[in-house]
Amino acid sequence: MTDQTKPGLSRRSLLKGAAAGVAASAFPAPMIWAQNIKDITLRQFGTGVSNLNEVAQKVKEDLGFTLEMTALDSDAVTQRAATQPNSFDIADIEYWICKKVWPTGNLQAMDTSRIKNYDKIVGIFRDGKLTPDSTIAQGTAPHTVGFTSGPGGTDFVAEESGWMTLIPTIYNADTLGIRPDLIGRPIESWTELLNPEFKGKASILDISAIGIMDAAMVCEAMGEITYGDKGNMTREEIDKTMAIFTEAKKAGQFRAFWKTFDESVNLMASGEVVIQSMWSPAITAVKSRGIPCVYQPLKEGYRSWGGGIGLSKNLSGMELDAAYDYINWYLDGWVGGFLMRQGYYSAVPETSKNYMTENEWGYWFEGKPATETITNPFGDPMAQAGEVRDGGSFYDRMGAVACWNAVMDENQYMVRKWNEFIAA
Amino acid sequence: MATPLKNRHLAGWLLASPMAFVLLCFLVLPIVMIVVVSFWGATEFSIYPAFQFDNYEFLLTSPVTYSVFLNTFKYALVTWAFTLVIGFTVAYFLAFHVRSLTWQVALFLLCTIPFWTSNIIRMISWIPFLGRNGLANSTLISWGVIDEPLDWLLFSDFSVILAFVHLYTLFMVVPIFNTMMRIDKSLIEAAYDAGATGFQTLTNVIIPLTKPGIMIGSIFVVTLVMGDFITVRFMSGSQSANVGRLISNDIGLLQYPSAAATAVILLITVLIVIATLLRFVDIRKEL
Numbered sequence: 001m002t003d004q005t006k007p008g009l010s011r012r013s014l015l016k017g018a019a020a021g022v023a024a025s026a027f028p029a030p031m032i033w034a035q036n037i038k039d040i041t042l043r044q045f046g047t048g049v050s051n052l053n054e055v056a057q058k059v060k061e062d063l064g065f066t067l068e069m070t071a072l073d074s075d076a077v078t079q080r081a082a083t084q085p086n087s088f089d090i091a092d093i094e095y096w097i098c099k100k101v102w103p104t105g106n107l108q109a110m111d112t113s114r115i116k117n118y119d120k121i122v123g124i125f126r127d128g129k130l131t132p133d134s135t136i137a138q139g140t141a142p143h144t145v146g147f148t149s150g151p152g153g154t155d156f157v158a159e160e161s162g163w164m165t166l167i168p169t170i171y172n173a174d175t176l177g178i179r180p181d182l183i184g185r186p187i188e189s190w191t192e193l194l195n196p197e198f199k200g201k202a203s204i205l206d207i208s209a210i211g212i213m214d215a216a217m218v219c220e221a222m223g224e225i226t227y228g229d230k231g232n233m234t235r236e237e238i239d240k241t242m243a244i245f246t247e248a249k250k251a252g253q254f255r256a257f258w259k260t261f262d263e264s265v266n267l268m269a270s271g272e273v274v275i276q277s278m279w280s281p282a283i284t285a286v287k288s289r290g291i292p293c294v295y296q297p298l299k300e301g302y303r304s305w306g307g308g309i310g311l312s313k314n315l316s317g318m319e320l321d322a323a324y325d326y327i328n329w330y331l332d333g334w335v336g337g338f339l340m341r342q343g344y345y346s347a348v349p350e351t352s353k354n355y356m357t358e359n360e361w362g363y364w365f366e367g368k369p370a371t372e373t374i375t376n377p378f379g380d381p382m383a384q385a386g387e388v389r390d391g392g393s394f395y396d397r398m399g400a401v402a403c404w405n406a407v408m409d410e411n412q413y414m415v416r417k418w419n420e421f422i423a424a
Numbered sequence: 425m426a427t428p429l430k431n432r433h434l435a436g437w438l439l440a441s442p443m444a445f446v447l448l449c450f451l452v453l454p455i456v457m458i459v460v461v462s463f464w465g466a467t468e469f470s471i472y473p474a475f476q477f478d479n480y481e482f483l484l485t486s487p488v489t490y491s492v493f494l495n496t497f498k499y500a501l502v503t504w505a506f507t508l509v510i511g512f513t514v515a516y517f518l519a520f521h522v523r524s525l526t527w528q529v530a531l532f533l534l535c536t537i538p539f540w541t542s543n544i545i546r547m548i549s550w551i552p553f554l555g556r557n558g559l560a561n562s563t564l565i566s567w568g569v570i571d572e573p574l575d576w577l578l579f580s581d582f583s584v585i586l587a588f589v590h591l592y593t594l595f596m597v598v599p600i601f602n603t604m605m606r607i608d609k610s611l612i613e614a615a616y617d618a619g620a621t622g623f624q625t626l627t628n629v630i631i632p633l634t635k636p637g638i639m640i641g642s643i644f645v646v647t648l649v650m651g652d653f654i655t656v657r658f659m660s661g662s663q664s665a666n667v668g669r670l671i672s673n674d675i676g677l678l679q680y681p682s683a684a685a686t687a688v689i690l691l692i693t694v695l696i697v698i699a700t701l702l703r704f705v706d707i708r709k710e711l
Contacts, residue, residue: 079678083470200575206662208677249663256579256661267661271557272578419673420488423495423665 046092139231511596
């Protein structure tokens with residue numbers, strides 16, 4: 001079926017491309033749109049974090065075209081990007097998903113010369129280094145899957161080739177969440193997750209790809225296992241990691257495992273669990289109930305994740321131009337500010353600054369004490385005056401990343417072992 | 425009119441055909457599809473037609489499968505025992521102790537009130553009740569029965585079975601109550617007249633006559649428990665596994681063929697269990 005539609009599509013897109021080319025040479029962009037822009041609809045799908053209706057509304061306001069958003073879980077996102085290239089125009093995916101999906105050729109490389117703020121994108125997504133003397137963390141670091149050899153490339157290249165696979169949009173550093181009121185002493189290391197002191201009061205997330213990373217952070221911190229690469233373990237490393245965690249499970253270390261955001265919030269808020277793997281907005285949700293909860297920075301560092309938007313190979317002509325406009329708009333600061341005020345980071349922080357108050361910028365990015373109450377874009381209070389963000393500034397947090405979310409070569413083996421762990 | 429016999433034959437077939445058609449489309453075909461897919465292969469994000477035994481081979485040689493099936497049977501057996509005892513007692517009370525029909529109907533409807541809300545809500549409402557700082561623990565502590573909160577109340581086999589019993593007892597009550605109501609009261613009077621004690625009447629008259637109801641209730645409970653995955657996931661805090669959870673994990677990871685193979689094995693197991701149950705009672709004859 002795909003083969004039959006291809007010639008039609010390419011002919012049409014050729015005409016469109018030619019028309020847009022003529023138009024573009026005659027008038028400066030983006031004025032050319034005025035008439036046709038309203039008819040353009042771009043279909044974006046991705047995980048819930050950045051698929052926000054507010055963004056779609058703002059796109060309609062600022063750029064004029066329609067952005068349709070579909071939110072799916074990460075397994076479904078992977079499947080769709082890999083198997084149904086005609087069902088979307090823009091894929092909002094994580095970098096580790098990109099590693100799986102890019103080789104299928106369903107996404108097209110993006111010309112960095114058309115990205116206005118390309119030079120301002122943080123180093124993590126370009127040469128992998130936050131600052132010139134940073135070391136690169138383990139796992140699927142975004143820059144390793146961020147560039148391809150050229151238009152039509154299905155490979156990854158190490159250097160900044162001028163052709164990007166994904167434009168980074170959102171990222172953060174994850175760690176353990178704790179209840180300081182119920183623990184009553186400083187927590188400094190990932191080893192505390194398996195500390196018998198918290199027997200029956202610990203939890204880990206039951207999403208194998210991420211759970212195994214948290215488990216690896218713990219095992220490494222305990223000095224039990226030294227990993228070649230936590231993001232790409234050998235079978236032996238997987239076995240050892242799961243053995244340590246199975247033993248802990250049988251000894252009753254864990255109260256429960258969680259799979260959804262709400263479960264993690266409820267476990268923490270009800271006091272069933274005092275230390276567990278957690279996501280940043282979940283901490284906020286617990287705090288907003290008036291319950292103390294800290295996103296505890298740990299000496300071994302953070303497990304980090306990043307997402308970006310990729311373009312379907314079927315995009316061409318006016319739609320492709322609209323997509324580039326969308327990307328440039330995305331990096332222009334409004335979305336960045338919107339995301340940063342929820343505790344995530346934007347790929348071009350300096351443009352986001354224009355859309356944040358000095359207090360917000362100081363709290364979220366620079367790690368300074370809040371001068372007055374910090375609210376998120378939806379109006380919920382996130383922090384009171386005088387409070388400092390857990391983990392401090394952007395450079396403190398993103399500079400201490402130990403490992404990026406990843407997909408392993410031994411993924412299927414790992415999943416089986418993980419299921420055994422759950423059933424044990 | 426000329427061939428009434430023949431016509432009657434034809435009418436019978438025609439009358440049966442809509443139901444047969446519905447069952448064929450919505451029961452038989454999907455099951456055939458599941459069986460077919462269970463022989464397919466899967467990559468990380470797609471499935472491809474094949475005829476291979478890999479899924480079954482992995483399933484039947486993995487020790488996890490056996491421990492999970494064992495766990496599923498454990499839940500089914502314990503839940504069955506509790507629902508039977510409770511369900512039988514409730515039905516007995518309704519059928520033989522409550523004399524007026526009005527009260528019988530009223531009390532029976534009372535039993536169904538919890539079913540006005542979704543069973544997920546009924547299940548999840550146990551979580552705050554049984555939690556470490558939940559109602560049960562704080563009440564017990566304030567009564568001085570315990571000093572420390574009981575951890576095993578929640579996220580344990582106890583909470584899983586409690587939720588199962590709570591959710592499924594009514595499926596036992598209804599068929600047992602139904603068969604008890606059809607027992608000819610004169611049989612019980614005859615038993616008393618013949619000098620039987622209450623207990624002898626129960627074991628020699630009432631239980632044998634309510635067997636079909638017990639069997640129907642048992643089939644409901646056993647199949648529901650064996651096919652469940654959400655109760656086990658929530659009430660054990662994801663710490664225990666049953667077959668349903670194996671299937672749902674596979675589906676989450678897009679391993680449809682492997683999920684289909686597990687489903688086929690589960691289906692066969694449940695059919696064997698039901699066939700065994702039906703050996704004890706000929707439901708059709710008794711109804």
